[in-house]
Amino acid sequence: MSFGKGCHLHLIDGSAFIFRAYHALPPLTRKSDGLPIGAVSGFCNMLQRYVEGNNGSDAPTHVAVIFDKGSHTFRNDLYPEYKANREAMPEDLRPQIPLTRRATEAFNIACKEVEGYEADDIIGTLSVQARKAGGRVTIISSDKDLMQLVGGGVEMLDAMKNRLIDVEGVEEKFGVGPDRVVDVQALAGDSVDNVPGAPGIGIKTAALLINEYGDLDTLLARAEEIKQPKRRQTLIDHADQIRLSRQLVQLDCDTPLDFGLDDLEVRDPDPDVLLGFLAEMEFRTLTKRIAEAMDAEPPEIDDTPQDAPEADAPEMPEIDASTYEHVQDMDALEIWLKRIRAQGYVAVDTETTSLNEMQAELVGVSLATQPGQACYIPLGHKGEGEGDLFGSAALAEGQMPLEDALAALKPVLEDASILKIGQNMKYDAKVLARYGIEVSPFDDTMLISYALHAGLHGHGMDALSERYLNHTPIPIKSLLGTGKSAVTFDRVPVADAVKYAAEDADITLRLWTVLKPQLHRAQVTRVYETLERPLVPVLAHMERNGIKVDRDVLSRMSGAFAQKMAQLEEEIHELAGRKFxxxxxxxxxxxxxDEMSLEGGKRGKTGAYATGADVLEDLATEYELPARVLDWRQISKLKSTYTDALQDHIDPDTGRVHTSYQQAGANTGRLASSDPNLQNIPVRSEEGRRIREAFVAPEGRVLVSLDYSQIELRILAHVAGINALKQAFKDGQDIHAMTASEMFNVPIDEMTPEIRRQAKAINFGVIYGISGFGLARNLRIPRGEAQGFIDRYFERFPGIRTYMDDTVAFGKKHGFVETLFGRKIHTPEIGASGPRAGFAKRAAINAPIQGTAADVIRRAMIRMPDAIAGLPCKMLLQVHDELLFEVDEGAVDDVIKAARDAMESAAEPVVKLSVPLTVDAGQGANWAKAH
DNA sequence: CCTGTCACG
DNA sequence: GACGTACGTGACAGGG
Structure with missing residues (x-):
């Protein structure tokens, strides 16, 4: 049937369907291979419901689903920032896009897209054509941009609200008729699409003005007549921007199409094709429902999990350092940048003078676009010779000016449509940030590996290269040397640097091609996307912030400790009868x-006697010398590790201490801190705690500490489903006292500190995968007694035993255990024999609890920049369950409120815990007071 | 470089 | 019955 009078065309906005389907459904995956298919499932359901609804007298004669194609349209040429604030498509949605095209075709519905045009333009063009031919059109979309098409037989159906929008509906929304919608939009702008419009003017004002002056051109021509001075000035000042906005929102109804309306005729689906597709997607319910509706036999669905191949080992050329290019001028660099723009991704690596990002100077940048296709751009290599009196030497030959190279690289490194791939990107991002470049968006092969394989192996580049590429990278030591004679990278000859640096970028790119596709199969895309990648910039900021440390306080303490140690040493030598x-x-x-012949000497595997604190403590009850040694050791530790060493970590430029967080360091998802470790600053002993007085806030500011109260026990109560514990947390009870009361039948108000202490030790023991031996040692009680406690505990809280058994069984079956947020922690040794299995089992019991707590605080940290936006405060440190902030004195209450809220709600909405999370807050001039 | 020890959660 | 054992980290000193 040729399209004409009496025909009715339905135009479905495909992208809107896809996004609605994606956000409405949980992240479903295909059972056999883990392919994400949640959005496809929702999309098919929506199409099916749509088809089912088309049985009335008003059924369409023609129909098409219209999609966007290509991210670059004529609107980007007009205005590069158009839709620039759009968030990147979620990683698990991307592979589903082609499947929605296939789904549309399976339903035998025309599926149309045109390169370089938005779906809206095609919809506009077809609507105009259909109108001219005398037919009617229904646009199925809720996109307000399409409202300009309504009228003259064209109407919109908001499928979400099931509401028909006609001319009156448009007037209700925009205050003007469809023909003036673009004028109103041009004035009001659109924050979603980043259309600027006129600042300060919204839809209401825009409609008022358009109705008064007739149309936009008249309004702009007569802007001088506007009575309100501010509004008048805005329109005069921004006339060009408003005209540009109109071009952006105006649909192009002359899109070149290689098909006609007649091609869109409604066709019945072929049952074999449609059911075949649905079965391939493994949609059991939908396949059955549609088969019934079509009166066909539903096909068999085989969703037995396929063993995924070990790696997608794509064919790659051998790694060959002689093929790498040395880029030394702008012409050569431009060729690389063009290649990167065409491809949309690039592996990047920076070479610097130091591992400390705060002080590292950029020496060069390497890029890789394909396996084997990599280059190095040397920028700061020094020439031969010792240099002048100040140690600086002239730059080596074959380098382009640093400023020129960075100016050329910056747009690419910051381009939202180009993915930058790095290994430990936090390092490169921090270095580049110091040169005014904010790298975004990015992937990090170290973090991909961590999300995939925590617990299986390390995630450094050398380890990954050995494992996945069967290649040993050039050791950095071969260029820099070791020990005292080591040089910095700027002293490496350029020719050697090209081989080393370009290889790093090449390896990174190869690792990405191997590892990235595995995220979906292992079903850890969400972990990577929501817990790993977004944390990078947050940690980078915290590290750059640093914390102020008062050198004088530390120095005085060091002096006092030195005196005390000398005194103790003298006493010890006296007691020993000789110096040692x-x-x-x-x-x-x-x-x-040997000499004093004390009891309890046990030799370790090296043949030396054990002299650990537990041994000395036993001896100290009877003898003076071990007691003094314990005192000496405590002071010695505080001095060498803290009061002395911390002073060396004060950055000369900032006067602050900048730790470095390892995001892929701890198997459980915890962070690790080093250089210096600020996660183990003393607090338990009174003398140690005073070290925290050296961590201070500058004049006019205070330190604010917020920490989760008993987060691991709360998570245990949730995952093991212990109602008594849950209730105690809901009631805000003293959890250890309550445990003691339950176990030992002591009323809470008759609780003694000793009984409570024992219960506390048991509570912690459970989190660690309790054993009679371990508890006995911790409580210094006989083993049998400790075992009795544990038995009673399990009797009282049987859910704990079930949790422990189930978790170990899960680990044995799958080789990993999971946190509530889907993080996997691998437990390869759990099936081993001997004591190793014991270790692995306890680690498996602990990992989901410790890991879930780690995930919770990660989520809080990721949301924190938004939560505290606009408040005069900085997030400085994370200590597993604590976040430390530096805040302007006047804003303390606001910050505590905002940060506490973010922390207490951090699990939501992904996980709804059956226990509340509560956060304690403290503040003060130093960390000792704040904690 | 490894081991023992001890600081933190 | 013996084996060994609480979970997760990092820094320092001594000693080969």
Whole structure:
């Protein structure tokens, strides 16, 4: 049937369908291979419901689903920022887009797209054509941009609200008729699409003005007549911007189409094709329903999980350092940038003078676009020779000016449509940030590996290259040397640097091609996307912030400790009857167990006596010397590790200490802190806690500490489903006292500190995968007694035992355990024999609890920049369950409120915990007071 | 470089 | 019955 009078065309906005389907459904995956198919499932359901609804007298004669194609349209040429604030498409949605095209075709509905045009333009063009031919059109979309098409037989159906929008509906929404919608939009702008419009003017004002002056051109021509001075000035000042906005929102109803309306005639689907597709997607319910509706036999669905191949080992050329290019001028660099723009992704690596990002100077940048296709751009290599008096030497030959190279690289590194791939991108991003470049968006092969394989192996580049590429990278030591004679990278000859640096980028790119596709199959895309990648810029900021440390406080403490140690040493030597090195466990062991013949000397595997704190504590009840050694050790530790070492970590430029967080360091999802480690600053002993007085806020500011109260026990109560514990947390009870009361039948108000202490130890023991031996040692009670406690505990809270057994069984079956947020922690040794299995089992029991807590605080940290936006405060440190902020004095209450809220709600909406999370807050001039 | 020890959650 | 055992980290000193 040729399209004409009496015909009715339905135009479905495909992208709107896809996004609605994606957001409405949980992240479903195909059972056999883990392919994400949630959006496809929703899309098919929506199409099916649509088809089912088309049985009335008003059924369409023609129909098409219209999609966007290509991210670059004529609107981007007009205005590069058009839709520039759009968030990147979620990673697990991307592979589903082609499947929605196939779904449309399976339903035998025309599926149309045109390169370089938005779906809206095609919809506009077809609507105009259909109108001219005398037919009617229904646009199925809720996109307000399409409202300009309504009228003259064209109407919109908002499928979400099931509401028909005609001319009156448009007037209700925009205050003007469809023909003036673009004028109103041009004035009001659109924050979603980043259409600027006129600042300060919204839809209401815009409609008022258009209705008064007739249309936009008249309004702009007569802008001088507007009475309100501010509004008048806005329109005069922004006339060009408003005209540009109109071009952006105006649909192009002359899109070149290679098909006609007649091609869109409604066709019945072929049952074999449609059911075949649905079965391939493994949609059981939908396949059955549609088969019934079509009166056909539903096909068999085979969704037995396929063993995924070990790696997608794509064919790659051998790694060959002689093929790497040395880029030394702008012409050569431009060729690379063009290649990157055409491709849409690039692996990047930076070479610098230091591993410390705060001080590192950029020496060069390497790029890789394809396996084997990589280059190095040297920028700061020094020439031969020692240089002048100040140690600086002239730059080596074959380098382009640093500023020129960075100016050329910046647009690419910041381009929202080009993915930058790095290994440990936090490092490169921090270095580049110091040169004014904000790298975005990015992927990080280290974090991809971590999300995939935490617990299986390390995630450094060398380890990954060995494992996945069967290649040993050029060791950096071969260029820099070791020890005292080591040089910095700027002293490496350019020719050697090209091979090393370009290889790093090449390897990174190869790792990405191997590892990235595995995220979906392992079903950890959400972990990577929501817990790993967005944390990188947050940590980078915290590290750059640093915390102020008062050198004088530390220095005074060091002096006092030195005196005390000398005094103790003298006493110890006196007690021993001779001088020896108190700091040598070997010498101490000989003194104690050979010369003084004390009881309890046990030799370790090296043949030396054990002299750990537990051993010395036992001896200290009877003897003076071990007690003094314990005192000495405590002071010695505080001095060497903290009061001395911290001073060396004060950055000369900022006067602050900048730790470095390892995001892929701890198997459970916790962070690790190093250089210096600020996650183990003393707090348990009174003397140690005073070290925290050296961590201070500058004048006019205070430190604010917020920490989760008992987060791991709360998570245990949730995952093991222990109602008594849950209730106690809901009621805000003292959880250890309550445990003690339950276990030992002591009323809460008769609780003694000793009984409570024992219950507390058991509570913690459970989190660690309790054993009679471990608890006995911790509580210093006989093993049998400890075992009795544990038995009673399990009797009282049987859910704990079930949780432990189930978790170990899960680990044995799958080789990993999971947090509530889907993070996987691998447990390869759980099936081993001997003591190793014991270790692995306890680690498996602990990992989901510790890991879930780690995920929760990660989520809080990721949301924190938004939560505290606009408040005069900085997030400085994370200590597993604590976040430390530096805040302007006047804003403390606001910050505590905002940050506490973000932390307490951090699990939501993904996980709804059956226990509340609560956060304690403190503040003060230093960390000791704030904690 | 490895081991023992000890600081933190 | 013996084996060994609480979970997760990082830094420092001694000693080969």
């Amino acid at each position: 090195n108190v700091g040598s466990p070997k010498q101490l062991g000989e003194i104690l167990f």
